[in-house]
Amino acid sequence: MKTLVLIFLLLSPSCLYGHSVSDYQLYTAIGSSKDNQYSSIVIRKLFYNSKVHYLTVNPETLSTHIQAGSTLNVSECPWETIRRNHKNTPYIEALRDAELNAETLQDAGITHFFPSQRGVDLTIDLCPSRRPLDRSLFTELTSELGKEEKPVPLAVAITGLWMKEHDLDLQWLLDREKNKELSIVWINHSYNHRTSKELPLRENFLLEKGTDIKFEILQTEAEMIEKGITPSIFFRFPGLVSDDKLFHQVTAYGLIPVGSDAWLGKNQWPKEGSIILVHANGNEPIGIHRFVQLMKDEKENSVNKKWLLFDLRESIVETERAKDKD
Ligand SMILES: [Zn+2]
Incomplete structure (x- = not known):
């Protein structure tokens, strides 16, 4: 017993x-x-x-x-009352901005910023995978940028199934955060992240029949908190696929959908203010390779603080404040 x-x-x-x-x-x-x-x-x-x-x-x-x-x-x-009473805050302004890009089937929400300095926002997806975490991305980040930016800011979009299968890898990531090597904004990337090779996009990912969006959002957050992670107010659609109805279901939970204009594994190259997307779940090593190369290309600039990684939250605040001045 x-x-x-x-x-x-x-x-x-x-x-x-x-x-x-x-x-x-x-x-x-x-x-x-x-x-x-x-x-x-x-x-x-x-x-x-x-x-x-x-x-x-x-x-x-x-x-x-x-x-x-x-x-x-x-x-x-x-x-709705909270939104009305806080309509001039960066949080509610960003929700409204994201909703302007709600109808597109792919890459809805916020996909780009207009920073006052050169740099990008890095987002790293952890979709369900049998492969181990690609730790090299994180060690390269701290060795390339750790002197100039300590902790290095980045965002990790995590799924419930990945958390379940990768206890030691998650602990390793949380240790990097605890040691102040990395500052991680944790994005909800759904629980199951269902995907089908056969279904058209309109019926795929979270648009697949039988999806319980309440479970996908809340169960992921609850398990994040059990593991010591504080969820952010960001959400990333699996496959970056959504429709208008699903989009508004997500914003009703107070979450801002974040897309990407630079999915490196799909040959989309970053510009100033890009939201870069790579996968560290072992399924897209080419994206990691390209990001590491980008850091090396910008090495001289990053040493002189002329090329930076930004914190997603600060990028939103800066973008919304700049709009207020216009
Ligand atoms: Zn994914």
């Missing part, structure tokens, strides 16, 4: 990471600190280690936090 209990404890992911999440739900509210010094937008409610917590967004910086219910005064509010 003792052995059985021990095996169960060893296999239980919440035990492994020390956190348990239950009753994870979409919940919209305004949260104010007890001293009324600051307020934030609440987008989820959950029980974290059996106590009420909230996932909150700072609408000015787009940073997200898991906050204990005991530290906040929370007043529930419909999502």
Whole structure:
């Protein structure tokens, strides 16, 4: 019996990471600190280690936090009212901008920025895969850019199935984050990431019949939190495929869809302000190779801080603030 209990404890992911999440739900509210010094937008409610917590967004910086219910005064509010009352914040402006590009079947949402400096945003997808994490991308990033940018900013789009199959690789990534080598914005890339070789795009990926979008979004986030990851307010469509209806289902969860204008594995070359897409799940080594080459080509510029990797959240804030000035 003792052995059985021990095996169960060893296999239980919440035990492994020390956190348990239950009753994870979409919940919209305004949260104010007890001293009324600051307020934030609440987008989820959950029980974290059996106590009420909230996932909150700072609408000015787009940073997200898991906050204990005991530290906040929370007043529930419909999502449309929150959007209206915060319409001039970078968060809500970015949601609106993304929605202007909602109808396209491929690459909807935000795909490009207009930064004041030379550089790009790097996004790395971890779609389900039997292959191990391509760790070389991350070690190259810290060795090429780690002196100028410490931690190196990047975004990882993660799926539920990848997390399930790659415990040690995920732990390795989280250690890089803990050591302040990398600063990772964690993007929800759906749970199952279903894909079919036969189906046309209109019926493929999340547009495939039987998709439960609520599960795809919330289960991924809940398991991220169990593993010690704070979800960001970004979402990446599997295959970059969506339609208008699906797009608005996702934004109703408070998530901003992020596409890419430079999928390196598909011969799309980056420009200034590009959102680069590579896969570190072992399935697209050519994209990794091209990105590493790009870093080497820009080496002199990056040493002089004339070519940088940007943080997705800061890129949004900068882009929206620049528009406000126009
Ligand atoms: Zn993917």
